[in-house]
Amino acid sequence: MPCRTAILISGSGTNLQSFIDKVGDGTLDLDLCLVFSNKPGAFGLERARKAGIPTACIEHGDFDDRESFDRAVAAVIDEARPDLIVLAGFMRILSPWFVQYYEGRIVNIHPALLPKYPGLNTHQRVLDAGDEWHGSTVHFVTEELDGGPRILAGRLRVDPAETADELQHRVQTVEHQIYPQAAGLVGSGRVEFVNGETWIDGEVAEKPIVETFD
Numbered sequence: 001m002p003c004r005t006a007i008l009i010s011g012s013g014t015n016l017q018s019f020i021d022k023v024g025d026g027t028l029d030l031d032l033c034l035v036f037s038n039k040p041g042a043f044g045l046e047r048a049r050k051a052g053i054p055t056a057c058i059e060h061g062d063f064d065d066r067e068s069f070d071r072a073v074a075a076v077i078d079e080a081r082p083d084l085i086v087l088a089g090f091m092r093i094l095s096p097w098f099v100q101y102y103e104g105r106i107v108n109i110h111p112a113l114l115p116k117y118p119g120l121n122t123h124q125r126v127l128d129a130g131d132e133w134h135g136s137t138v139h140f141v142t143e144e145l146d147g148g149p150r151i152l153a154g155r156l157r158v159d160p161a162e163t164a165d166e167l168q169h170r171v172q173t174v175e176h177q178i179y180p181q182a183a184g185l186v187g188s189g190r191v192e193f194v195n196g197e198t199w200i201d202g203e204v205a206e207k208p209i210v211e212t213f214d
């Protein structure tokens with residue numbers, strides 16, 4: 001039985017599309033049971049509808065605080081009974097309550113080679129620093145923002161002459177390959193979250209799997 005998977009988005013959903021395409025062509029064995037957005041206009045909701053995946057949306061503006069929003073989101077998610085929650089460009093920081101409720105079952109992709117550059121605006125920060133390598137990292141979500149244990153990173157060489165937009169575009173093509181791959185590893189049980197650490201094939205992983213792209 002494929003792992004039931006809910007995908008949380010806020011925007012265009014190109015990472016979501018990579019999951020839809022790979023499930024569709026049989027190269028990713030997940031059951032996409034829900035796409036949730038905190039923004040009603042998110043284009044990713046259209047992508048989900050077109051693919052026949054159930055959708056839901058709750059706007060955070062209607063709630064007094066983060067946790068009450070998160071409890072409403074969890075109620076909707078639980079109706080879909082997912083085993084795995086995939087954040088794909090989801091732009092709301094999740095409360096400690098939400099993270100603990102789904103402990104070890106939430107993954108995120110962050111556009112940097114973590115632990116470098118947590119937070120926003122990563123591509124410009126990499127260019128400003130003159131780094132040789134950049135990329136994106138899939139990690140389990142914990143209370144520490146972009147700080148949970150890492151699973152898989154995809155890296156590429158930075159061209160010092162490129163713009164932040166060009167670099168972002170290249171990083172996104174890497175994401176569309178590594179995110180379905182990493183989620184598939186979690187969904188199959190080969191990768192697990194145990195006591196705050198990533199385990200790969202039954203052994204604790206001090207470092208993520210790293211793949212190099214050109």
Ligand code: NHR
Nearest residue numbers: 090091092093094108109110141142143144145146147
């Ligand atoms: N929640 C927790 N608890 N831990 C993480 O590691 C999370 C998370 C929620 C989202 C994605 C993350 C990223 O990879 C993510 C990781 C949003 C913000 C943010 O500042 C920061 C990091 C990430 C996502 N959000 C603002 C907020 O007040 C809103 C910004 C906006 O709406 O544009 O929530 O980058």
Ligand code: GAR
Nearest residue numbers: 011012013014015088089109110111
């Ligand atoms: C991705 O590049 C992802 O790494 C990033 O947002 C983009 C979402 O694109 N995530 C964050 O910055 C999270 N704060 P998409 O909507 O086209 O998948």
